[in-house]
Amino acid sequence: MPIPQLTLYRRDKHRRALITLVGEIDLNTEGLVRESLGRCLLNGIRVVDVDLTAVTFCDVTGLNVFLHASRATAVAGGSFRLHHPPPVLARILALTGNDFLRSGLPDDLLTSPAGPAARVVESTDPAPERVR
Template structure:
């Protein structure tokens, strides 16, 4: 079984850093992510953008690393934002409701449909009446 690989590039501009990751983020590589994001804070970086375009896989250990770094960055008065999350990570972020912490904004909500007179209501309706089954 091949060992997952993760490549990390960091580019700084004053108090802002762009971290570009490529490869897989899982139990064997998440420490690299944690260390690099922690080093940004130790170096005085307060705005961290993480480009995940070339990440092929990221599991919940990667998500935890990003959430911990986001919290530490916020405590230091900064922000951490993920960009171009791979589908599996985007799904985990949506399921856990952590988009506001990692993307800086809420996912778009569908706009409510206006009610028009005479149109059927799409709101709350009466629950169907339960009829007990009879055994034969």
């Protein structure tokens, strides 16, 4: 059985971060997601947008990570939003009353003429490609 893969890309702009997840979010990869989202707050980020367009699987383990990150971000005075969740996750969000985590992808973060202030790539793949 192959090991689930997850790659995480982070782009910062001032006190805002766009986290793009690619792959599967489950028990094997939730630690990477939890740690990366927590690191945003430690780095002074107060607006966290998570793009799930390329997520192929996410179960309630991922939902728990997102709920924890949302609460931690709110306590720090910030906001946390999920964008483009896969259909199964969107259904889980609706059924559990957590649809408040969804929102539209902010254009200003992606189309800034200055570009991102930082880019970080993390992965469960043993040899992830580093982006600078």
